[in-house]
Amino acid sequence: MDYPSPVMRRSSVVATAAIMAAVALAGLPPPAGSMAPSASRGLQAATLTPVLVPAIVPAPAALGATGRASSGVDLVEAAYVEPGRAPRAPGKRPVVDQPAAGSASDWKSPRYTVSGQATFYDNGTTAMRLPRGTVVRICGPAGCLLRTVTDYGPEKPDRVVDLYRPDFFRICGCPSWSGVVKVTVGVY
Secondary structure: OOOOOOOOOOHHHHHHHHHHHHHHHHHOOOOOOOOOOOOOOOOOHHHHOOOOOOOOOOOOHHHOOOOEOOOOOEHHHHOOOOOOOOOOOOOOOOOOOOOOOOOOOOOOOOOEEEEEEEEEOOOOOOEEOOOOOOEEEEEEOOEEEEEEOOEEOOOOOOEEEEEOHHHHHHHHOOOOOOOEEEEEEEEO
């Protein structure tokens, strides 16, 4: 069986492709906008003109010298005065009985705690030898953090957690050349 050479195409294939291209180009919308950039217009003076709004509207001259319409309603005062009495000033706030909060009462007790050394590394994760997704509270000399375990580690057995660098220095409170700090980790 003879196959046509890849260089030669059948004329019907070429004609069909040309017709499809012409139909596709005819269906496209023309380009929107102008082809040349717009001329730069200066700032108009009217955009920065201050507008004064009077607080009291004078009575129109057509109503007469008294400022009253034929119905007898004073239009100047009717626009600004509402009927009724002024609301009462609020009295003292009610006293609410609320239980006293003890120290660390906002944290539930952890399932268990682990103490050891924490290190940092720039992987952007919190690594412990726990399943991913475990919530831990890491407390050091400068404070505590609540984090979720996202990686497995650290490799050295005497270390309990590897922290992201900003987290490490937040709980460490030590100079930037420090590499380890003693921590207590509560596992929830």
